Amino acid sequence: MKRKLLLIFVVCLSFLAQAIAQEKTITGKVTSSDDGSTIPGVSVKVKGTSKVVQTAGNGTYSITANNGDVLVFSYISMASEERTVGNSNTINVALKSDAKGLNEVVVVGFGTQKKANLTGAVSTVDVDKAFGSKPLNDPAKALQGVVPGLTITYGNGGLTSAPNISIRGVGSINGNSQPLILVDNVETPDLSLINPADIESISVLKDAASTSIYGARAAFGVVLVKTKSGKKNVPTSINYNNNFSWGKPTSLPDFADPVAELTGLYNASVRAGTTSPEIFGMQLLTLRDGIANWQKNYSKTNTGREMILGQDFDYIDNRVYFFKQWDPKKEMLKDYTPQQNHNLRIQGGSDKIGYNISAGYANEGGIFKLNPDEINKYNLTTSITAAATKWLDVDARFMYRNFKYTSPYQYQNNWYYFWRWGSYFPYGTYNGNYFRSIPAYLANARENSVTDNYNRIDFGATLKLTKNLTVRADYTIGRDNMLRKEVGGPIYAWDFWSAGTPPALANIASAAQDVLNYGTSRQVKNTFNAYATYQNTFATNHNVKVMAGVNTENYDNLQFFAGKQTILDPLHPELNLAVGTPVVSGTHGSGNFPVGGYGGVFGRINYDYKGKYLLEVNGREDASSSFSKKDRWAFFPSASLGYRLTEESFMSFIKPTIDDIKFRASYGTVGNQNVGGQFYIPTMAGSAINWVTVGSNTKVQGIAAPIPVAESLTWEKVQTLDLGADIRFWKNHIGVSADWYQRDTKGMLQNTTVGSVFGSAGPRINAGNFRNKGYEISVDINYPVATDLNLYSTLTFSDNKTKFTKWNNAAKTIYQNGNGYYEGQTFGEIWGFETDGFFTSADDVKNSPSQTKLQTGNFVYGPGDIKYKDLNGDGVINTGGTTVGDHGDLKVIGNSQPRYQYGIRLGGNYKGLDFDVFIQGVGKRDYWGVGNMVIPAYQGADILYANQLDYWTPEKPNAFYPNPYISNNSTTISNFPTSGNNFYPQTKYLLNMAYARLKNVTLGYTFGNQWSKKYGVQKFRIYVSGQNLATISNVGVPIDPEMTDGESGFTGRTFPFSKIYSFGVNLTL
């Protein structure tokens, strides 16, 4: 009984205690751990509740909480702290600057460094902001505009379009000037091998001082990617993210009304001297009138896909005529292309072992309605870290990427032909069969596939020999196996190409297309890195870090291809089930598939005095199989200095406002071994000759004469001088970083200019020099506006310009084949005429400077044609000797290199809501495109788009385009872009590729902790996101400002760029 009473008493007491506890008030003060100053505006929150207060002007706060509750102190640019409420009613907290600030650790070559102590030009990517909440299966897509000086362009919007990546602009005319991309210290040619969700950090090393530790491959910068790995002492978390998106082309030309289109083409053809203009035997005027008749009588009724003879098409004069007008974009292109991404990650770690397992799946579909192409991509990564002994840590990582791209067998360049024919071409069927046109090929094509498996295994060990000395060694085996399968076969369609009516239902594929092809490649790369790091502080103030190591690589590439014609049954496409001519070919170690080895020893010394004076010295001795034995080894040194003004005691007065001022300077030499081949070997290329011997069914293989080689040939040497400053102020809310650099590329390989009598291009010699000057500025701002409202912004801006300081072209010829460069040239410049409007009359032609030298074919300048400006005033429009000294009326009208590149990010969060807006742009870029999409009637038997109907007629003297003329694809100026007459490169029709683009907008909402906790969820966020939603540009023609590719060289005739709308969830358990 007594015990019962006691129990009741205790229970009552505990209730009482709880009641008292609920009223407990905690007070305290929040300071900065850096300088002890108090911080106002810090948010203090009781974890798992909505209870939140803010610190006052003197950094104090007061909040009620229960014993055992957790208080979360958070403040922008500071690392959050958590404290559990205990007996004490006072909790004081000192907050540390978080990763955005000075203590951020930056990954550099073979090590890490505190950002405060960096002396080189190194930028880091805010991975969460760049990659989070986006429909991505290629990390490069998210890096556009994010890092100042890092330029990423795509030539088209296709599923497999590869990025062009460069740091600080073009570095050499040889190779691709791409930066070295290292994923966990191993060279990786293609960023898309990596699942964006696996990326932990990205550092971009830009100057020679930062990159010379990588020697001869890091001439044009390094992109260091570190992937997420197992970590010890972290709680287990399970994270799932997904994204679903729908894309829609940004900008496409419109098909014209065929009646107006054919009138234009007819006039253009007659002007060119064609007496009876036709297309596939359809006389243009008969065709036009037939279409007009169709529009009047049948457009309302004949809306089906099955075409009616005598109405939608007809037989006239033994030819098939097509009258029905289609909407080709609607017929052939989807309204939206789907994409989805899923990523799952499980990680955790005890004090001995940490692990990280992730899986990703991405699927993206192409835009064609019939047989669209598709990508399926799977990524699996496993990594583990273990403390084997007190002095030894071991780690291992396994990466697997499976990629499968399927597409219809390519009977023809689909985009090229889709954009080539007017809207009267037959998209429908007759008796259920297509006509010989794009849909026939696409609908009936069998599947091509490319399957690529990338496997990578890393083993590493870190030895802690003494307190100050560690040794790290790792070995990586990388294997990339690709299998390609192509299945052609016959295609039956109404063949109206040949004369005769009714058309035959014939096989429209060629014999060579009735084929089964297998292609496979095996790329192997083994990498060994080992380095020792010694770190110590002497006499309190002298901090020293020394690192030395070796790196070797060897690589092998084998590719081969086997095909056989005449497939017995296209549904069973295998080599044993094909009976025709076999075709086999392969490469081992040539072209893009080098075989070789590479290696070097390197070292680095860092020294600082009190973190005030900073010094770094690097060196690397390198060897590459790209050069002959005697030219093989080279030494690449660099040094950099830093001075942190704010560490001087006399500067302490400034601290309350300015947190840090650092000046940096660096200079060094790096090599470029990526010069496009092993030109020291007098190779004799093999090629198929257009000759078939009796008794054989293949072309003979011929061996070419050996290429001439120079006596000595070695690396291109790249020297960079970089001056920079980093300033952080206003309690670390704002940081500004600026760099100016000058990069000299010396000894660029160039074919010696030589007269044709020599009988070959001259040997390659180290002859040309480049000088690239530029600057980069970045600003980051983090500002807590109110208790629950934080805003941030980052701005990046960069520009550079490259000039030839030396080039072996004494005559300074412009646009000469392979030798359009000359000393003093700005890289990317475009030469052309200045447009002086249209000729207004025959008298105007007569009284203006003569342009007859520019006429090609039957073209004669007349009213409505382009009048070029007589820049040299000699009364004749010409190109002189096409040299810089004698360029006639040509001038530099633009430059194809992107200039004034910028990125603007604005974002923030309010309570659970977050938003992020990213704008990216290029301030200036010109492009001279060729092909019918940018030049009307460029080639005959093609289309006029809706925008191209705005051409000159006597009644319309102010039109955009001149009096039409067919076949503008010939020029009288050798080596100029193939466009002539009214369309020589000129100011009026130069494409303006400058743009400002709303690259991304993301809006997310994270559900409150209380809600989440109920379901055992740590974090639950949903978001919507849009890519490329709006663009400001004025290209001049309806193509995307980022578009530079085109099938068959016709600008714009390729996969379009897309606007993408997406949504998804982030879930962490």
Next chain:
Amino acid sequence: MKVFKSILYVTSLLVVLGSCSKDLNVDTPDQFSDDNFWTSENNVRSYNWGFYDLFTGFGTGTSGDFYFSSLNDDQAAATFQNFAQNIPTTSGDWNWTYIRKANIMLERIDKVPMSDEAKNHWRGIARFFRAMDYFSKVKVFGDVPFINKSLDISENDVIYKPRDPRTLVMDSVLADINYAVANIRTTDQSNTVNKDVALALKSRICLFEGSYRIYHTELSLPDAEKFLTEGKAAAEQLIGTKYALGNYKDLYSSLDLTGNKEVLLYKRYLPGVLTHSVIGYTNSTTVMNGLTKSAVESYATVDGLPIGQSPLYKGDNTIKDVRTNRDARLLVTIDSVLMYNGSLVGGQSSSTGYRPAKFLNPNAVQLAPNNDTDAPIFWYAEILLNYAETSALLEKLGKYTVTQADLDKSVNLLRTRAKIAPLVVSAPGVVSASGVVIADPARPADISPLMWEIRRERRVELMMDGFRFQDLMRWKQGEKLDRAKNPDAFLGAKVADNKKVLRNADGYILPYAPTLIRTFVDPKNYLSPIPSGQFALYPSGTLKQNPGW
């Protein structure tokens, strides 16, 4: 101290580890190099194949020797074609790639382990192609720099030397081809360059150079007789051997020329392997490069007389009339119906109404570029024509008298095949047919009737085969390409007005508006300009441009 020692120790350990991993002497495993290639006769043969790209045949796209080289008086291209008006900066003809290839081959053969006979054969092959390539250059440019060894980039005095005179270059060409004739195997592999092919090339070269030197008197070139004598002898060596005329059309339209006794060398085309476009372009709705009035009128009537003289000629009011009583070659060379704007046949049309038909074969793949008929490269008819013309030219020089036997073993074989009466020598330079002395009203006074008929024979036999332009050049007949001076070369068939086709006052089709003018400028248009891009590379004044450019 201890610390630094351990750093040193560790670093050296790493260096050792690293250097073990792999040596760097890996080169390009799948490419030969000059250092490892010259080891067997078979490798020399592989090297030799590269020269075979010089045999264009029907070509790819519109680049072929047949039908597509339409700048002449036989064809009117679908779109008006003119001489280059400007000097180009580069030119595919001004190119020494094959010369260098041949020179390197000649220098490497010594070290290849093979018999002396084999060495001589392959030297002969290299010199054959060197001769062929220089011959092409001389035709286009006249004087050219002659290089007969592989050059080092430092040899500026050779690379930038002035052009060598045509006489030096052609003497060297003759020496090369003579060496080739003497040393090339009778057969190496079937359908490859052999001794007979070398003889055929020799006869072609010698006729060209000999006649060029005769007619281009302004150049005062010596040795015409030497070339003609050598050329006549080369042709004579082939006449009456294993070659014989077959069916005319088969030569141009066979799926397989293997075993055709008329052919010395031919280019094989196979579906899916190597194909051409000649059928596609002469059986297409794209307007065709039709035959001109001038070309069609050059065919004789079956009595062997020119149309201007023959009572059998029915005139040209209809295509049926045009084809009545005519040379059988005309009947296969042009279609039996006219096709032109406003009167399409099967949707097809020709610029002149006369549709080229001799390349057609209904059993071949019809669509360009997948055509698979074989193309002759060297064939017997040309040898016979070369023989007859060299003989007549020697007669013109007073060094020879053409006999009836000469004609009977050459052009009369062709005429018999064409079902027209043979030529009969009635007096030096005078010929008759069907018992009538030939007196073509179209013959210029300074050309003998014999020569005129031999030229006619060459023109009609080799119609659209790519010879005509250079034949006119060597005969100094450039004005035949001038629209004002030879309007018949810019006219088509006679047709009735249909409101669509453009005709002249006499009712002949005008393929081009009368405003489109082609003027032949003498001497400018006899030779092509040297590309302007070369001049800047030479010491000033060393390289001289061709006259008129």
